[in-house]
Amino acid sequence: MKGKKPQSSYKAAGTAPVEEEAKTTCPNTYRLETRNKFRDYLVRDKAQAILTAKLQDTKYNGASSPSLCASISEEVLKAVKEFGFDRYKYVVSVLIVEKAGQAINVASRCIWDAQRDTWVSAQCETETFIALALVVACYCD
Amino acid sequence: MGLNVVLRAVGKKRFGRRAALCGVEDSASSSRTSFVVDEVSSIIKEAIESAIGGNAYQHSKVNQWTTSVVEQTLSQLTKLGKPFKYIVTCVIMQKNGAGLHTASSCFWDNSSDGTCTVRWENKTMYCIVSAFGLAI
Numbered sequence A: 001m002k003g004k005k006p007q008s009s010y011k012a013a014g015t016a017p018v019e020e021e022a023k024t025t026c027p028n029t030y031r032l033e034t035r036n037k038f039r040d041y042l043v044r045d046k047a048q049a050i051l052t053a054k055l056q057d058t059k060y061n062g063a064s065s066p067s068l069c070a071s072i073s074e075e076v077l078k079a080v081k082e083f084g085f086d087r088y089k090y091v092v093s094v095l096i097v098e099k100a101g102q103a104i105n106v107a108s109r110c111i112w113d114a115q116r117d118t119w120v121s122a123q124c125e126t127e128t129f130i131a132l133a134l135v136v137a138c139y140c141d
Numbered sequence B: 001m002g003l004n005v006v007l008r009a010v011g012k013k014r015f016g017r018r019a020a021l022c023g024v025e026d027s028a029s030s031s032r033t034s035f036v037v038d039e040v041s042s043i044i045k046e047a048i049e050s051a052i053g054g055n056a057y058q059h060s061k062v063n064q065w066t067t068s069v070v071e072q073t074l075s076q077l078t079k080l081g082k083p084f085k086y087i088v089t090c091v092i093m094q095k096n097g098a099g100l101h102t103a104s105s106c107f108w109d110n111s112s113d114g115t116c117t118v119r120w121e122n123k124t125m126y127c128i129v130s131a132f133g134l135a136i
Helices: A040-055 A065-083 B037-052 B062-079
Strands: A008-015 A088-098 A104-111 A118-125 A129-139 B003-009 B084-094 B100-107 B114-122 B125-135
Touching: A008 B037, A040 A065, A040 A118, A040 A129, A065 A088, A065 A129, A065 B100, A088 B084, A088 B125, A104 A129, A104 B062, A129 B084, B037 B062, B037 B114, B037 B125, B062 B084, B062 B125, B084 B100, B100 B125
Parallel strands: B003 B100
Antiparallel strands: A008 B114, A088 A129, A088 B100, A104 B084, A118 A129, B084 B125, B114 B125
16 A cells, blocks of 8 residues: 555543533622732742652652642642632643653643733653643633 | 543632623523533644644654644634633653653633643654633
């Protein structure tokens, strides 16, 4: 067969918005800006500390990595919420990649409000794996 | 070898919104302003196929591929014309037997925000694209 394409497959998953019953409305605050602005240096240090504390002397383990990854992302999210920045939505992404001589490339783009939204990344490298945490904060009225 | 994608949307209570918008919203129009997972996943899949479908892993091109997947996804998402902020992340990894795990947690409005992740692979590489939509 001429020009046979390599086989490819895909899987898609997602979470759709959940319809909630009563949409409560709040009175106008007439406030156009956040009261407590997102400070990226604080979040970067905190995320870095969480990664280092959890992963410093561990070895890559295929069985425990999924839950470790999920628990790190929840912990980072909890820590960012504790800072109490006003009127922000957060997205935290954590990647754990085993080191096996392969190449990996991670790219992100966003459509957002360039003046109010921002992102922070932290990484932790050990002998057997690399962990990367990305935190995106979007201002939301 | 393990390839695992875990998504946990830890949606929290809706925080106060300014009651500045008025109007009646019926269920027929809500799909025009809500995050539809199937629509987004087909956009992502098309972007991946057109950028890297049919190609084998090439180190010199992977930078260009990730950029083009992400930019194409974003431009198609904006063409939907919905009032959302989008965050798209693409990871392309060479197939080597190594493990890759990703997890996401989000603090957002459960009733309007959503996410879609597409995991694509061929003989020589894995490509994972995540798109998050945050309602304005």
